[in-house]
Amino acid sequence: MHEERDRKMEAVLARAQAAVADLAKSYGPSTLADLDRCASLLKAARADLATRAASIKELYGIAHNVKGQGGAFGYPLVTRIAHSLCTLVRQERDLSDADLGVVQAHLDALRLIITKDIKGEGGEVGPKLAARLENMVKAPG
Template sequence: MTQRERPIEIINPPNMLKVKVGGRIAPADPAAIARAEAALAEMKHEFADWLAEEVNKLEAALARVQANGLTSEAGDELFTVAHDLRGLGATYEFPLVTRMAASLSRLVETGEKRELVPVQLVEAHVGAIRAALRQNIRTDEHAVGRTLAEELETRVIELVGAPA
């Protein structure tokens, strides 16, 4: 019997993941979701304070960059804080901060990029983030916030290229 004449046999391996997690996943409990949303609503008034703490960390990282340079470990720290802030801005209801922190993250994400970056552009990003928080500019629907974010992004693209 040649290879072509053999009947085709399909082998379906057992789904071991179902066994490991204990079968089907139960549907989400609407009451649990409601409790979580209520708890989140109670914490909303603290969002600005928490975001301010993160911006303080960003400013401290900038001070170390100003003292030691972007290519030092301070540049790595600045990237880490900016990256964290990028994720937290929208969570804390400041998507404009997320946008600006994303631009800053792209600017300083690698050592090669940091060698090209003028510290003044980093300072502009940090200042814009602080101003957005101080002035309670949450979204890019605010004309000044949008213009500032666009200008920062344009400068980053000119220096390190467009995002991939």
């Protein structure tokens, strides 16, 4: 009886591990698609002041998802930089053109990390890059 239950549990665990492995394979392409959407929203925010807030709000939602998934798939640097981006775009103020440049810098960094498959903390350069972006958020404009 215990052996049958153990076999069933092992089978459930194996299916779950396979599902996570499949998700991990699609993480890079899926995140790049999210970053493409963010880039489109940023372009819209730059082009139309009247809809800037709505575009940035939508960008925040996507960045928040990217932040949440990074660490789960071995990209804590993505999580850190996406957190910095979320901090900037969720502020209770209108974003200036200079702020939008900081948003672009974050998106560029995230794209580089995913494209180059930089897992972990990003070696010696990763923390420096993240700190620089975080400092830009503390003093935008």
